[in-house]
Amino acid sequence: MTPQAVLAQTLKLPNGVVIKNRLLKSAMSEALGTRTGAPTPELTHLYQAWAEGGIGLCITGNVMIDHGALGEPGNVVIADDRDLPALKEWAKAATANKTQCWVQLNHPGKQAPKGLNKGGTVSPSAVPFRSDMAPFFATPRELTDAEVRALVKRFGEAAKVVKKAGFSGVQIHGAHGYLVSQFLSPHHNVRTDDWGGTPEKRRRFVLEVFAAMRKAVGARFPIGIKLNSADFQRGGFTEEESLDTIRALADAGMDLIEISGGTYEAPAMTGVKADKTPVKESTRQREAYFLEFAEKARQAVKTPLVVTGGFRTAQGMAQAIESGAVDMVGVARMLAIEPDVPSKLLAGRKPLYQVKPITTGIKAIDKLGLLEISWYTGQLKRIGRGKAPKPNEPGLWVFIKQAWGMVRAGKKKRKPTKLRAS
Numbered sequence: 001m002t003p004q005a006v007l008a009q010t011l012k013l014p015n016g017v018v019i020k021n022r023l024l025k026s027a028m029s030e031a032l033g034t035r036t037g038a039p040t041p042e043l044t045h046l047y048q049a050w051a052e053g054g055i056g057l058c059i060t061g062n063v064m065i066d067h068g069a070l071g072e073p074g075n076v077v078i079a080d081d082r083d084l085p086a087l088k089e090w091a092k093a094a095t096a097n098k099t100q101c102w103v104q105l106n107h108p109g110k111q112a113p114k115g116l117n118k119g120g121t122v123s124p125s126a127v128p129f130r131s132d133m134a135p136f137f138a139t140p141r142e143l144t145d146a147e148v149r150a151l152v153k154r155f156g157e158a159a160k161v162v163k164k165a166g167f168s169g170v171q172i173h174g175a176h177g178y179l180v181s182q183f184l185s186p187h188h189n190v191r192t193d194d195w196g197g198t199p200e201k202r203r204r205f206v207l208e209v210f211a212a213m214r215k216a217v218g219a220r221f222p223i224g225i226k227l228n229s230a231d232f233q234r235g236g237f238t239e240e241e242s243l244d245t246i247r248a249l250a251d252a253g254m255d256l257i258e259i260s261g262g263t264y265e266a267p268a269m270t271g272v273k274a275d276k277t278p279v280k281e282s283t284r285q286r287e288a289y290f291l292e293f294a295e296k297a298r299q300a301v302k303t304p305l306v307v308t309g310g311f312r313t314a315q316g317m318a319q320a321i322e323s324g325a326v327d328m329v330g331v332a333r334m335l336a337i338e339p340d341v342p343s344k345l346l347a348g349r350k351p352l353y354q355v356k357p358i359t360t361g362i363k364a365i366d367k368l369g370l371l372e373i374s375w376y377t378g379q380l381k382r383i384g385r386g387k388a389p390k391p392n393e394p395g396l397w398v399f400i401k402q403a404w405g406m407v408r409a410g411k412k413k414r415k416p417t418k419l420r421a422s
Helices: 003-007 041-052 084-094 145-165 179-184 199-217 239-252 281-286 291-300 314-322 333-337 341-346 371-384 395-411
Strands: 023-025 057-059 100-106 169-174 223-228 256-260 305-308 328-331
Touching: 003 314, 003 341, 023 341, 041 057, 041 084, 041 371, 084 145, 100 145, 145 169, 145 199, 169 179, 169 199, 179 199, 199 223, 199 239, 223 239, 239 256, 239 291, 256 291, 256 328, 291 305, 314 328, 328 333, 333 341, 333 371, 371 395
Parallel strands: 023 057, 023 328, 057 100, 100 169, 169 223, 223 256, 256 305, 305 328
Antiparallel strands: none
16 A cells, blocks of 8 residues: 555544544644633634644644643633633534544643742642753642542543534543643652552542543543653653553543653653653654554554654655554644645645754753744644744744743733532
């Protein structure tokens, strides 16, 4: 088969839902919500562009479940159905052209910039960030047992609204150092109660979140998860623990597992290791950063798997699928600079642009892992406003704009949503 023929194959999930091709748009934080957390027309326009661009499954970026717990300014929040009309408009555009669109539900935990959330940040444990990141991220408050249970319930309630709005599915963000990932990590979670202390107890939170969602949306509504293969930091979530978590999620009935890796402190998802050095050239040539781990996961479970990170060519994508290690391939950053790249790949044409590292030339900024997010968020905003992306926009200029936006947002008062114990 030609690479484009491999990518054009449909995929039937275990619950019977069919995805029209093997290309998945992985989540990118758009920061296109209103000041009150509602979707904007720009967000609808952006997802219309991606739906028309040929993607099979589109995962939204970072939709938060609590108005008082944002990961960055401009997050959409689904805590109830107050914004249902706007959500329906977004869903209608995002599911055009027979596109599957799943909403990624998330809670930042401690991974939110200082001053953004009036009530501060929370986490499984009060573990601070490393010293060079402490000026940007505060030490969190440890969640109580009642608050943990309330958060589980909140994930389920948000999933129910997602389905009501007309989206095709939901994805749990269990990667990149956010709250679910924090619960899984022995570095961030040093609890000794029912939510920590052993790998089994650290997995309890994500399994409870999945169960709450499944109860809310039913068996036929797809639920996926984005999960770290590892945290790539000392004392963190390991490959062995990730494989055990994947087995547990598969046994629970998870519909699709997307494999990634890293955190803000060790951004492996952008091709940078924990010691801030790039991944090996041999890994780049193979294209997929996490494909070796996916091969191990495939031996463990039959659940459909996706790898995101490093893909550049149709040949590399097709090879990953034909190897049997994955069922879909995830792309993200190339869609921020070329929204219709799926149609080009499926037609046997090469992308016009290559994804390149974004730098400012200032080491202290470049190693934080935040610059990539800021730069690509800016491209998404351009598309949402009907403008063409700027593949060569200077990284330093984007960082300055994003930093100023966070300062301004931090000065605005935000009333945190009170957690209710279940």
